Amino acid sequence: MKVKFFISIILIILLGVVQTTFPKTFEFGYAGIKPNLLLIFIILSAFFKGSYKGGIIGFTAGLVQDFLTGRIIGFYALIGLGIGILVGWTNSRIYKENIIIATIIIFIGTIFYEFSVALLLGMKLFSGDNLLYAFKFIIFPEAIYNSIISVIVYLVMNYINKRFKKVPVRDMYN
Amino acid sequence: MKIFKNKTISIILLVVVAVLLMLFTFSDRLGLSSIDISGFVVKPVQSLLSNISSRFGSTTNVFKENKILQEERDKLKTQISQLETDIAGLEGFKSRMTELENSLQLKEQFNDFNFLTTDIIAKDAGNWSINYVINKGSNDGIRKDNVVVVDKGLVGKVIWAGTNTSKIQAIIDPDSNVSARISSNRSLVEVSGEFKYKDRGYCILNYIDKDINVSINDYIETSGLQGSTYPKGLLIGKVIQIESINAEPGRYAVIEPIVDFSKLEQVFVLTQK
Numbered sequence: 040m041k042v043k044f045f046i047s048i049i050l051i052i053l054l055g056v057v058q059t060t061f062p063k064t065f066e067f068g069y070a071g072i073k074p075n076l077l078l079i080f081i082i083l084s085a086f087f088k089g090s091y092k093g094g095i096i097g098f099t100a101g102l103v104q105d106f107l108t109g110r111i112i113g114f115y116a117l118i119g120l121g122i123g124i125l126v127g128w129t130n131s132r133i134y135k136e137n138i139i140i141a142t143i144i145i146f147i148g149t150i151f152y153e154f155s156v157a158l159l160l161g162m163k164l165f166s167g168d169n170l171l172y173a174f175k176f177i178i179f180p181e182a183i184y185n186s187i188i189s190v191i192v193y194l195v196m197n198y199i200n201k202r203f204k205k206v207p208v209r210d211m212y213n
Numbered sequence: 214m215k216i217f218k219n220k221t222i223s224i225i226l227l228v229v230v231a232v233l234l235m236l237f238t239f240s241d242r243l244g245l246s247s248i249d250i251s252g253f254v255v256k257p258v259q260s261l262l263s264n265i266s267s268r269f270g271s272t273t274n275v276f277k278e279n280k281i282l283q284e285e286r287d288k289l290k291t292q293i294s295q296l297e298t299d300i301a302g303l304e305g306f307k308s309r310m311t312e313l314e315n316s317l318q319l320k321e322q323f324n325d326f327n328f329l330t331t332d333i334i335a336k337d338a339g340n341w342s343i344n345y346v347i348n349k350g351s352n353d354g355i356r357k358d359n360v361v362v363v364d365k366g367l368v369g370k371v372i373w374a375g376t377n378t379s380k381i382q383a384i385i386d387p388d389s390n391v392s393a394r395i396s397s398n399r400s401l402v403e404v405s406g407e408f409k410y411k412d413r414g415y416c417i418l419n420y421i422d423k424d425i426n427v428s429i430n431d432y433i434e435t436s437g438l439q440g441s442t443y444p445k446g447l448l449i450g451k452v453i454q455i456e457s458i459n460a461e462p463g464r465y466a467v468i469e470p471i472v473d474f475s476k477l478e479q480v481f482v483l484t485q486k
């Protein structure tokens with residue numbers, strides 16, 4: 040139990056470091072969009088494990104992001120906690136064996152998350168055509184990029200879940 | 214995990230912790246600079262990864278001919294930027310001829326600083342901010358609000374100085390505001406980052422007074438007014454576009470910074486002697 044906890048933290052820090060040194064060659068689109076590896080991890084974890092664990096993972100991942108490149112410590116931790124809880128809500132209600140469903144959750148989750156982040160960071164989304172720009176060049180491209188990457192991560196996580204532990208189906212009765 | 218028996222209480226606890234952390238960051242009381250995750254655990258890994266990332270970028274050029282053309286192009290670019298800097302210098306000098314005394318003060322101002330060379334080891338994790346982490350911190354004399362430059366122009370300022378690493382905010386970050394002047398007519402303006410323009414590496418002149426003359430190719434430099442973070446006379450960039458809007462004050466200008474933020478690897482921090 041404690042080992043799993045420790046491994047998660049190491050993994051989150053590793054993801055954070057890769058996220059902040061993400062090579063420019065893989066930044067696509069007009070606005071040079073990179074995916075959000077930490078967010079993918081939070082959403083998939085919450086999807087597989089529910090609101091409580093998802094919330095904790097979201098908090099931790101957000102906190103790591105705060106310490107690495109954040110301005111106000113606790114900012115991304117709080118938002119991570121929120122998205123973890125929110126996505127975790129789907130854990131007992133949606134069939135998890137379907138990769139397409141997971142991808143859709145990532146897509147919608149990213150849109151929701153980045154929209155909230157933009158608002159809370161003070162981007163004036165509601166003046167002029169800022170909202171359109173934000174969605175067209177930043178939020179949607181990132182959601183698509185995240186979805187593509189999540190396919191791989193989903194396959195890995197699903198495999199781990201089946202191989203080493205309780206079958207995902209059992210989470211429904213927790 | 215067994216300590217947290219009630220799940221709801223644990224979640225509420227986390228919320229409280231997060232809010233407290235944010236408040237402490239604001240009032241700077243906890244001295245969270247001592248918790249330097251970047252410096253202690255991550256800096257070596259980040260430095261290594263940054264190295265690999267930049268090498269990966271340059272090895273995608275397979276053909277040698279490409280490389281030769283690239284080198285030539287880079288040489289020409291350096292020449293052009295040198296010429297641009299010369300032009301900017303000349304324009305500023307023209308109007309500053311009657312303020313010889315101020316020019317002398319300017320020289321003395323830069324003598325007060327050390328130029329500290331640092332490498333960028335990380336960029337902001339998200340797609341909304343233009344912030345960087347550099348590999349030196351308070352141990353090397355860096356303090357919050359230190360100005361960051363490259364040899365040509367202004368990059369930004371230090372927003373957090375840890376023991377071994379620091380975080381800097383670029384002038385094109387949406388949160389950044391720099392008090393500035395138009396070099397030719399000395400009008401006071403403000404250079405701000407804007408989230409629509411940051412991706413192309415540009416920023417804007419917002420809230421331009423009605424009676425100020427702004428034209429394309431005007432050079433913008435820091436104003437160095439009393440109490441402002443940035444010393445006087447640092448080159449920021451030049452105007453490349455003027456847009457009109459419906460709200461007051463009717464227009465804004467797009468600035469192309471002297472610094473190419475897409476190619477930043479090494480920056481200088483101006484620290485106090």
